[in-house]
Amino acid sequence: MSDKMIEVRNLAKSFGSFEAVKDVSFTVNRGDVFGFLGPNGAGKSTTIRCILSLIAPDKGEIFLFGKSMAGHRAEILKKVGSIIEKPDFYKYLSAERNLEIFARISGVHSSKKEIRAMLDFVGLAGRERDKVSGFSHGMKQRLGIAQTLLHNPDLIILDEPTTGLDPQGIIDIRNLILRLQSEQNKTVLLSSHQLSEIEIIANRMVIINQGRSVIEGEVAQLLNAEELIVNIEVDQPDKALSAITLNFPDVRVHEVDGSRIQIITDKSRIPELTVTLTNQHIGIYAIESKRKLEDYFIKIVSN
């Protein structure tokens, strides 16, 4: 079996004159919790819809489990569970009945016992007979995850699963995803517009912006926890700049803007740098550090 669970190459999709996806490429390997990160409108949902054959791409290639969707659609989708944007259910049916419908169409026969066990797994025990019309957004998200797991898929695709959830709901869904990976060894593609979310859950990620994939790699490596962008606001910027360049030749000065000096340095140098400035009677108003990728991502989002 292929170790590449998803391979997207040079994907492009337009809706009329609007180019939703211009050039997206990335690879998800077996066992990854893969973060698909980008600001709203970057083309994440369109890419995911292309992967799941909901929309036809204009250009590019998509392989799931090493196979193209053309000619292998049913075989591939048997091994994929997904939630796109928000899980929608038949509101006039119970949670149990909804899962029965999706299990049947996924080609599996799930007994009532199995369905109830699944509802228990996602924290909906006791609500099986309740109509979905009475469910909160968080409950629907849980039911959505139950729906993705019913046929025991190898690959789970979740498009912004924590959108609209309260803080506790977000934590619950995150924990659920981590359990899927650790207990059931599922491969997860998780789209989000929040770097912090991807940082907590994913081991690999790609950032897309304006329909193009910008950077892909290991989350730890990309976030580079040691090297930081540090903003120091001081009362004597010229004196501070001299002190930094003289005493810390390895520290790169990135930008000077009024009383604010932006430097790039290793995390371990910050205490020493602070002491040096203080010893020279330079008043420090504020000191703030960001990881390079975070800053990069914020720039993408703010643009």
Added chain:
Amino acid sequence: MLLKSTRNEFIKIAAKPRSYLGLVAVTILVGVILFALKADGMSFISFVTASFEQTLSFEGNILNGNLVAFIVLQMLVIHIPLLVALVTGDLVSGEAAMGTIRMLATKPISRTQLLLSKFLAGGVYTLLIVVWLGLMAVVVGKLLFGSGDLMVLNSDGLVILQEADINWRYIGGFAVAFLAMLTVSSLSITLSCFSENSIGPIVTTMAIITLFIIIGTLDVSIFDSIRPFLFTTHMAAWRSFFEDPLPKDDIIRSVVILLAHNVVLVLVALYTFNKKDITS
């Protein structure tokens, strides 16, 4: 997978309150007509038979269950399309509006099978409505008014059909009426593939039927060539079963045209649904 998906469709139809609206409406409408005929049916019949009373004398139970069923059918067959479209027009677009179409289309079932299951379920629902109409009209009609010969007034004059010669005509008539209603079901499901809200396909179906009926009744030569091919022209083909002799060629032509409509509509729907980008 097709049968599994069709079973799902039955579950969904059975769970929706609007699905029962058709059955309730048929029950009420037939009930009202039966009540009216029971209360004052003879004056209604006299109005029709008055012109023949100079030359013919009528004996026995003219206002019997067979005649009542015929009157009910004639009055209601034209209204059934709305009741059918109310459910079938929602089968695809309703899923798009709810967002569940997204969930269905990511499952290991082809879009062709998914859509065919909706056509099958829509067909069975249509059959249920027609059978219910038949049961209400024929069975309840006979229970309330008794049986007897059927007197039908058509364009060629008065036709009197023997009591023993009627049941098979009702079966044939209902089969053709079902085929006509199936065309309405297919039309609304096809329109449903183009829409992402429930109301659009239902209203459009009724608008098309109204337009075609107007074209069919307008005595303008420009429409002469298309009139025989409109499905609405054949919606009253069930009446041919109550002519003597039976106009077999007319019935076969109607059946072929209605079947052709169904085939074309299903093909259009399959093409559209398979090519459609699901963005809802």
